[in-house]
Amino acid sequence: MSAYCLATYRSFDEKADFHKKATSIAVGLTVGSWTELPEAQKAQMEKHLGKVISVEVHEPAPGEAASSRYADITIAYPDVNFSRDIPALLVTVFGKLSMDGKIRLIDLSFSSDFLSGFSGPKFGMQGVRDLLGVHDRPLLMSIFKSVVGYELLALREQFYLQAAGGVDLIKDDEILFENPLTPLEKRIEICLEAAEQATQLTGQKLLYAVNLTGSTSKLAAQAKKAIAAGANALLFNVLAYGFDVLHELSSDPEITIPIMAHPALAGATYPSPHYGISPSVLLGKLMRLAGADLVLFPSPYGSVVMPREENLAIKHVLLTKNLHQDYAYNASSDAILKLAASFPVPSAGIHPGLVPHILRDFGSDVIVNAGGGIHGHRMGTIAGGHAFRQAIDATLQGISLRDYAQTHPELQSAIDTWGTPE
Amino acid sequence: MSAYCLATYRSFDEKADFHKKATSIAVGLTVGSWTELPEAQKAQMEKHLGKVISVEVHEPAPGEAASSRYADITIAYPDVNFSRDIPALLVTVFGKLSMDGKIRLIDLSFSSDFLSGFSGPKFGMQGVRDLLGVHDRPLLMSIFKSVVGYELLALREQFYLQAAGGVDLIKDDEILFENPLTPLEKRIEICLEAAEQATQLTGQKLLYAVNLTGSTSKLAAQAKKAIAAGANALLFNVLAYGFDVLHELSSDPEITIPIMAHPALAGATYPSPHYGISPSVLLGKLMRLAGADLVLFPSPYGSVVMPREENLAIKHVLLTKNLHQDYAYNASSDAILKLAASFPVPSAGIHPGLVPHILRDFGSDVIVNAGGGIHGHRMGTIAGGHAFRQAIDATLQGISLRDYAQTHPELQSAIDTWGTPE
Structure with a gap:
C-alpha cells in the first residue's frame, strides 16, 4: 500500500477552473502526463501518480474584488516519488509550482513512512x-x-x-x-x-x-x-x-x-x-x-x-x-x-x-x-x-x-x- | 579603511518617516544603539556602524492609493560585522528586517573584500x-x-x-x-x-x-x-x-x-x-x-x-x-x-x-x-x-x-x- 504526503495550496485566479488546475498539479508534479498513456502503462504508473484530495473554491462575495477568488487545493504526493528529506519534499510539492502564478503553500502533512526518516527534536x-x-x-x-x-x-x-x-x-x-x-x-x-x-x-x-x-x-x-x-x-x-x-x-x-x-x-x-x-x-x-x-x-x-x-x-x-x-x-x-x-x-x-x-x-x-x-x-x-x-x-x-x-x-x-x- | 556591502530595500508605508526608518535600520542591524553612546565609545564603534547611503521617497501620484507610497533605501553594512559567507550577509541585511512590515530586498552590492571569499563559477x-x-x-x-x-x-x-x-x-x-x-x-x-x-x-x-x-x-x-x-x-x-x-x-x-x-x-x-x-x-x-x-x-x-x-x-x-x-x-x-x-x-x-x-x-x-x-x-x-x-x-x-x-x-x-x- 502506497503512502502519500499531502500539500495544500491556496491558488488565486479570477476565472480558472480550479478542478482542472488541481488535476494538472497532481499529474504535472508526479508522472508528467496521464490521459494519453496506454492502459497497461497506467496500471504500472498508478503508484507514482499524484491524487487530488480536495478542491474548495471560494467565490468572491458580492462587492468583493474578482481578484479575491481563490481555491484551497489539496494534493497527495506518493512517497515513492521522493527521498526522505525536506529538500526533496519541498522541491516536489512547491518547486516549479511556486513560480506558477498566485499560489501559496498553506499546509503540509507527512506520512508515517516519510516521518520515519526524522527523529525530531532531541530535547x-x-x-x-x-x-x-x-x-x-x-x-x-x-x-x-x-x-x-x-x-x-x-x-x-x-x-x-x-x-x-x-x-x-x-x-x-x-x-x-x-x-x-x-x-x-x-x-x-x-x-x-x-x-x-x-x-x-x-x-x-x-x-x-x-x-x-x-x-x-x-x-x-x-x-x-x-x-x-x-x-x-x-x-x-x-x-x-x-x-x-x-x-x-x-x-x-x-x-x-x-x-x-x-x-x-x-x-x-x-x-x-x-x-x-x-x-x-x-x-x-x-x-x-x-x-x-x-x-x-x-x-x-x-x-x-x-x-x-x-x-x-x-x-x-x-x-x-x-x-x-x-x-x-x-x-x-x-x-x-x-x-x-x-x-x-x-x-x-x-x-x-x-x-x-x-x-x-x-x-x-x-x-x-x-x-x-x-x-x-x-x-x-x-x-x-x-x-x-x-x-x-x-x-x-x-x-x-x-x-x-x-x-x-x-x-x-x-x-x-x-x-x-x- | 573599512569596506561595506550595500543593501537596497523597497519599503512601503503610507506615512512613515523613511529617513528615520533608514537610520533605524542602519543602527539597529549593526551596533544596536547609537545616539545614547558616550562620545569616546562612538569613536570606537564607528567602524561597526551601518550608514544610510540614500533614501528615495516615492509619493503616490494623484489618484494612486496611499498604500503605494514607498521609499528605496540603501544601507551600507561594514564588512567587519559579518563573516565572508552568504548566510552571514543575508542574516545581517535581511534577517530580522524581512519580518518588519512591507519591505523587500531589491539589491545587494558586495565589497571587494567580501567578494574575495568567493571564486565564482568554475566554468x-x-x-x-x-x-x-x-x-x-x-x-x-x-x-x-x-x-x-x-x-x-x-x-x-x-x-x-x-x-x-x-x-x-x-x-x-x-x-x-x-x-x-x-x-x-x-x-x-x-x-x-x-x-x-x-x-x-x-x-x-x-x-x-x-x-x-x-x-x-x-x-x-x-x-x-x-x-x-x-x-x-x-x-x-x-x-x-x-x-x-x-x-x-x-x-x-x-x-x-x-x-x-x-x-x-x-x-x-x-x-x-x-x-x-x-x-x-x-x-x-x-x-x-x-x-x-x-x-x-x-x-x-x-x-x-x-x-x-x-x-x-x-x-x-x-x-x-x-x-x-x-x-x-x-x-x-x-x-x-x-x-x-x-x-x-x-x-x-x-x-x-x-x-x-x-x-x-x-x-x-x-x-x-x-x-x-x-x-x-x-x-x-x-x-x-x-x-x-x-x-x-x-x-x-x-x-x-x-x-x-x-x-x-x-x-x-x-x-x-x-x-x-x-
Whole structure:
C-alpha cells in the first residue's frame, strides 16, 4: 500500500477552473502526463501518480474584488516519488509550482513512512524544562541589547545583568558571527562564568544559546567545539542554511545540547497573502520535523507583528501530539508516530504588561522572550527581569498585574512605562 | 579603511518617516544603539556602524492609493560585522528586517573584500562553451518530458530523441531523486551512452546535467560519485539547500564539472511586490556569487511568467564584468574583482517561434531551453530539436522565421503549432 504526503495550496485566479488546475498539479508534479498513456502503462504508473484530495473554491462575495477568488487545493504526493528529506519534499510539492502564478503553500502533512526518516527534536519542550529543572511555569528568555562591536567584558556585563534578573535562557544576537572581539569559545567561557555568578544569586539554572555560524560543512564541527567549550544551547539561523542542515545537526548524536531555531529571513517567504509558505509550515511543521528544540517566531503583540491566528497555528503544530496525517489511497492508516514538541517562543515587542495575553494564547507551554522590555526597564536590567517574573507569577496565580504591582515595584515601573493592555 | 556591502530595500508605508526608518535600520542591524553612546565609545564603534547611503521617497501620484507610497533605501553594512559567507550577509541585511512590515530586498552590492571569499563559477559561460566547442551561437537545451516512475530504457529513449535533434544540453527533471528505477550512476551510464550514439549522428558534443540530491552533508560525495560514473554536468536545487551549499560545492576542487542552478522554490520568495527578494538578487547575483555555471529562471515568454525587465536584470547581473561596488566610507576604491559570468537560461513556455524574442532580449549569450516545445513537435522529438536549431540559425542570419520555414519543414510545423509572435 502506497503512502502519500499531502500539500495544500491556496491558488488565486479570477476565472480558472480550479478542478482542472488541481488535476494538472497532481499529474504535472508526479508522472508528467496521464490521459494519453496506454492502459497497461497506467496500471504500472498508478503508484507514482499524484491524487487530488480536495478542491474548495471560494467565490468572491458580492462587492468583493474578482481578484479575491481563490481555491484551497489539496494534493497527495506518493512517497515513492521522493527521498526522505525536506529538500526533496519541498522541491516536489512547491518547486516549479511556486513560480506558477498566485499560489501559496498553506499546509503540509507527512506520512508515517516519510516521518520515519526524522527523529525530531532531541530535547524538545520537555527536555529543555528538564535541563533547567523548571516544570511549573512559562520560561523567561532574554536577548542581548547590543553585541556587534562590543568586547568580551561588555558582553559579560550585559549577560550578568540579564541572568541576575531571573531569566531562564539568554540567546546571542543572530547577527553576531565569528569575530575577533568575541570569538565563540571565549564568548561561551565568559558568559557561562557570568551565568554561574548569577546562579549564586538566583539559585536558578540558565541556558545560553550561542550562535552557530560559518560554512555549512563546518557547522557540526563548530557545534562540537562549542560543546567542548561548555556551551549548553545553540542558536541557529535555519532559513539561511536550509531545513536539511538543521535536520542533520539535530540528528548528530554528538550534538548533545538543544538547538534554538531563529526565524531570520522568514519574512522573505511568509507574509504575502498570495505567495510563499504559511508560517505554520515554515516556522512550525518544518522546524519541528527538522528537529528544532525551541522555535522563535514574530509575536502578534509587538512591533514585528504576525496575526494572532497564525501564531496560534504555529503553536499548534509545534506542540500537537500527532504531527502526521497518513493518506493511503483508498485506505486509512492508524500508525502513530510522535516527535517531541518544540518549545514556542513568540518574540518581539514583549513587555511585562503583555504576559497575561501571552499566557492566555499559549498557556504555560511558552517561553516569554524579551529584549527592550528587560534592558529598557527604568530601574535597570535586573529589575527588568524581575518585572517579567512577577508578571508571570501574578498571571499564574490569577491576580491582575495592576493588583500585583502594588507590592512589586519592578512590575509597577514596567506598567508605568509600557502599560498593560487589559 | 573599512569596506561595506550595500543593501537596497523597497519599503512601503503610507506615512512613515523613511529617513528615520533608514537610520533605524542602519543602527539597529549593526551596533544596536547609537545616539545614547558616550562620545569616546562612538569613536570606537564607528567602524561597526551601518550608514544610510540614500533614501528615495516615492509619493503616490494623484489618484494612486496611499498604500503605494514607498521609499528605496540603501544601507551600507561594514564588512567587519559579518563573516565572508552568504548566510552571514543575508542574516545581517535581511534577517530580522524581512519580518518588519512591507519591505523587500531589491539589491545587494558586495565589497571587494567580501567578494574575495568567493571564486565564482568554475566554468562559467565561457567554460561551458569550451566544453561543448560551440562559441558562435546560443546553445539549445532540452528537458525530459516525464521521468518519475519511468525505467532506464524509457529514459534512454527520451534522451536519445532529444540528443539526436541537435540539443547541446539535456537536464534531469528537478523532481527526479535517487530512486530504484533510475539510480544516479545507472542513469548517467545509460544517458551518456545515448548521447554517444546521438553524437555519431549529429557530430555534436552534449552535456547532461544529472540531478544532485539527498542529504546536505553527502552532496559533495554524491557529486564525486556522479563524476566517477562519467557525469559531465550537475543540476542542483539551490534554494532547497541554501546558497552556501552551492558555494561549497562550486569551490570543491574535486567537483570538476559545471553546476546548473535550478530555481525550484524561488517563487516562494520573489513574486510579491511588497515582500521577499528581487529575482536579480535571488536568481542573479547570489547564484553567480555562489558559483552557478548556468542559471535557470522563469522566462517572460511562456506560461510561468516573470516580467521582461526582471529577466533583463537577471541577465545583466549574471553577465556583467563587474559584480561589485566598493563602498569605503568617505573614500572610493578602484579594486576590481571579476567572477566568471553565469550562463543565463530563461525557461518555461519556450517554442521555436519565440527564438527571435529571446535573442533580441539576450543576444547570443543565452541558452534556449525547451520542454514541450521539443517533445510536442508534431513530427516528433528529433524534429522538435531541429526546429529550434533552425529558428536559431534563421535569427542569427537575420532571416524571418516564416521565410526560413519555407525550406525547413520542421520549423514550419512548429510555427503552425505554436505560432510566432512577430
